[in-house]
Amino acid sequence: MEEEKVTGIPEIYGSLVFNDKVMRERLPKDVYKAVHETAKNGSHLQLDVANSVAAVMKNWALEKGATHFTHWFQPMTGLTAEKHDSFISPTGDGGVIMDFSGKELVKGEPDASSFPSGGLRATFEARGYTAWDPSSPAFIKDGTLYIPTAFCSYGGEALDKKTPLLRSMQALSDAAVKVLHALGDEDVKHVDTTVGAEQEYFLIDKDLYLKRKDLLMCGRTLIGAPAPKGQEMEDHYFGVLKPKVAEYMHDLDRELWKLGVPAKTKHNEVAPSQHELAPIFETANIAVDHNQLMMEMMKKVADKHNYACLLHEKPFEGINGSGKHNNWSIITDTGKNLLDPGKDPLSNTEFLVFLIAVISAVDEYADLLRVSVATAGNDHRLGANEAPPAVISIFVGDELAEVLKAIDSGDISHMKKISKEKMEMGADVLPHITKDTTDRNRTSPFAFTGNKFEFRMPGSSLSIADPNIVLNTAVAEMLTRIEKEISAISGDDKDETILAILKKYLDAHKKVLFNGNGYTDEWIAEAEKRGLDNLPSLPDAMPRLVSEKSIQLFTSHDVFTKSELESRYEIFLENYSKTIHIESLTMQEMVRKDFISGMVKYEDKLVSERLAKKKLIPDLSGSLEEKIICKLDKAGAKILDQLESLEKDTATAETRADGLEAAKYYHETILEDMEALRATVDATELLIPEEYLSYPTYGELLFSLR
Ligand code: ADP
Ligand code: MG
DSSP states (O other), X not given: OHHHHHHHHHHHTTTTEEOHHXXXXXXXXXXXXXXXXHHHHOOOOXXXXXXXXXXXXXXXXXXXXXXXXXXXXXXXTSSOBOOEEEOEEEOSSSOEEEOOOHHHHHEEOOOOTTSOOTTSSOGGGOOEEEEXXXXXXXXXXXXXXXXXXXXXXXXXXXXXXXXXXXXXXXXXXXXXXXXXXXXXXXXXXXXXXXXXXXXXXXXXXXXXXXXXXXXXXXXXXXXXXOOSOOSTTOOSTTOOOOHHHHHHHHHHHHHHHHTTOOEEEEEEOSSTTEEEEEEOOEEHHHHHHHHHHHHHHHHHHHHHTTEEEEOOSOXXXXXXXXXXXXXXXXXXXXXXXXXXXXXXXXXXXXXXHHHHHHHHHHHXXXXXXXXXXXXXXXXXXXXXSSSOOSBOOEEOHHHHHHHHHHHHHOOHHHHHHHHHHHHHHOSOXXXXXXXXXHTTOTTOSEEEOSSSEEEOOOBXXXXXXXXHHHHHHHHHHHHHHHHHHHHTOOSSOHHHHHHHHHHHHHHHHGGGBOOSOTTSHHHHHHHHHHTOOBOOSHHHHGGGGGSHHXXXXXXXXXXXXXXXXXXXXXXXXXHHHHHHHHHHHHHHHXXXXXXXXXXXXXXXXXXHHHHHHHHHSXXXXXXXXXXXXXXXXXXXXXXXXXXXXXXXXXXXXXXXXXXXXXXHHIIIIIHHHHHHHHHHHHHHHTTSOGGGOSSOOHHHHHSOOO
16 A cells, blocks of 8 residues: 555656656757757747747646646745636637647736835836746646746836846856856856755644634734743654644645655654655755745645644744745756865865855845845744844854864965875865764854755745845855956966965955854854844844945846835835734734633623622632632733723824834834733733633644644
8 A cells, every 4th residue: 555655656746747858758859949948048938939838838738637827926925926817719609729829828917016016116007027937847736737937017127036036046157157167167057056945834723723813814823821831842843743744744745746846854843733844955946936835735735634834933922933944055057066065175176165155145245134034924033042043144064164264274285285185195184074064053044064055044934035036146246256356366376376365255254154052142242243233123124125235236246126126125114014013903803802802701700600609608708709800800901001002003103104114113112012912911811711712722722733
């Protein structure tokens, strides 16, 4: 039985994907070649080629039972968007044929006026265009052919996350190829960034989920006293999967495999009811698309299993939130991982150049990396003693620290000696750097893990396009600077000069290196001394997106125009304020309608019990009920006061026209009000029996899965 299931996987895998294999089998040779070229180098696709692909794609989709097609895109909401059109085309005699043209494949025009554009598109010019991205394969889901597309305005400005991502990959490729050529590696024509995103999530019972307005509207709980047990026993991390949860994960894997999403590793996470799924890494663009699909399928399959899948960064107070580790590297079209140190990193000049470029990029543009993961949800996580702090630093591990020390010593002959000794003696003076020896520091936001870097700040619900756009562009910039210096070298001692250049960059940026515990207050103080940015909240970080330095970086690599950056700045701020606004309104409603009414009902019950007792024993004095009633009364008065403050402050919040000012107000005033109210409500909840509350408690939510 089990055998049968396992042998089916290669047939199932990618069965709903119009992938390279299908194209090679079905497209005429020259058409296949043209599409391949376009996918790889972004060259323009001729209409006759598009027509030919469309016809084959349509027939393939019809065979798989599809009736519709959609351009699938990633607007600035951070989610995906789609609008389905059927293939039917009337024949004029009452019948239809199934039709799909090259034009329909290549270009779409959704009525896109309601997507956030941050002022890039006036309502009278509401048109937005979607353009086929042949570098990410089309697929079938729910009877519809999904065509990955980029989304832009009439004027060509990016209105999505895919366009700038593709631009940033191009920028990095151009810069990397140049530097490789300067180093004598002439064979490389193109490099790709590779990404593997480990995705964390919570699973809770759907019936319980549906009873909580905060989870329904906001994705996180806004009130709720902690359960007697949290994660302190550390018994969930990597624990045995519960049978029903295992069934869910199994089903999820199969659905993802059909869509060609290479789901690989699954396990329980630290918090109760928290899990993780990691795919095998892919080209960044595809990894981003696949992460979106993964999040969608997690929710969809959960629903089938009577679960709700929570992707919010902080669904529950007091236990870990969820993140998404962005594993990132660079691979050449000749198949070389440029962040693989090999057996002898010190004589691996290419590796050293790319390593120093990444370190320099992360230091110089740390604020932009922080911006790229800033959301209202993720702000609850960063720096909360469970996730990396809001300060960005790099962990390289002991071995690589030695390598950097050697470069920094500037003693070239010493370095050469180390490399030479190794060769002559055949022994590793510097051991081959393995994952095991480098991936120990879980507190670091940016860690070298053997042959890639792992950026651990992204939140679980985030589109990983954003951090990868920044990473690619920042590294492209540093490679460009380094390449210029290398190309200017004349004379014989090229190796020595290159190392001197790298030493210069290392000296300028080594302040970002930190191998210690990033969770401590000492580190935050030390980071400040070193001059590293600490940007705890989105309103603190966001202005950096439109700083001179940011504009210079993104425009010089053609990743964003100035107006694209400004529009994104507006959208992110607005999104932040709106999120907290909705949270505030939801909290008010829950406290007023659900919590207070539950509390009053319980008080009522206590009062009638007390009166009944009094009737029975007339000279009864000082009772249990009286004490609880007094406590509840006092708490109730405080809750009402705090609720009123929140209401009043929220009512005036929307009068602020300036986006940054509004976001700051939500951060400083509304979130504070909410926290104060929550503290009182949560303490009071502990006095009230569960049957009086109309929503499930933390204990039920977190410990009900079988
Ligand atoms: P961990 O110890 O964090 O579990 P793994 O080596 O299992 O590390 O990898 C975690 C993630 O990193 C996986 O998604 C994996 O595919 C991805 N990964 C591995 N190598 C690379 C690479 N060269 N580029 C990008 N991601 C990679
Ligand atoms: Mg990891």
